[in-house]
Amino acid sequence: xxxxxxxxxxxxxxxxxxxxxxxxxxxxxxxxxxxxxxxxxxxxxxxxxxxxxxxxxxxxxxxxxxxxxxxxxxxxxxxxxxxxxxxxxxxxxxxxxxxxxxxxxxxxxxxxxxxxxxxxxxxxxxxxxxxxxxxxxx
Numbered sequence: 001x002x003x004x005x006x007x008x009x010x011x012x013x014x015x016x017x018x019x020x021x022x023x024x025x026x027x028x029x030x031x032x033x034x035x036x037x038x039x040x041x042x043x044x045x046x047x048x049x050x051x052x053x054x055x056x057x058x059x060x061x062x063x064x065x066x067x068x069x070x071x072x073x074x075x076x077x078x079x080x081x082x083x084x085x086x087x088x089x090x091x092x093x094x095x096x097x098x099x100x101x102x103x104x105x106x107x108x109x110x111x112x113x114x115x116x117x118x119x120x121x122x123x124x125x126x127x128x129x130x131x132x133x134x135x136x137x138x
Contacts, residue, residue, distance in 0.1 A: 020052075030130065032130055043129075045134070048066045050063070052122045052126045060117070062122055062129070063112070064085060066085035067108070068082075068109060070106045070108060084133045087133055090132075092125040092126075093114070094115060095114070
């Protein structure tokens with residue numbers, strides 16, 4: 001099986017914690033592709049990116065990212081992506097903090113950072129997001 005027994009992502013980089021392994025196992029069962037880099041699990045769904053990770057400053061978080069319209073996108077596609085972002089943030093629960101980044105000029109990204117209490121809550125939030133946003137890029 002290509003040597004990718006633990007994840008659809010970077011071989012040999014599956015999570016070591018039981019919660020990360022459990023989340024990754026459940027995503028595989030649902031047929032959702034993901035990237036695993038140590039304890040970070042990244043899912044692309046509905047035009048957005050969802051990450052479960054441990055932030056050095058904030059602790060355990062769920063991070064949701066979506067591109068903001070920059071001028072040349074199809075309006076319906078841009079609206080659908082922003083709707084996915086909103087549904088994801090609401091599904092995650094908690095109190096999000098928002099940031100806007102523009103790493104490449106003309107391509108802004110909105111980011112919601114949602115702190116969670118523990119790894120189980122983190123995994124459940126990601127699974128709720130995948131269920132709510134559904135379809136898309138998996």
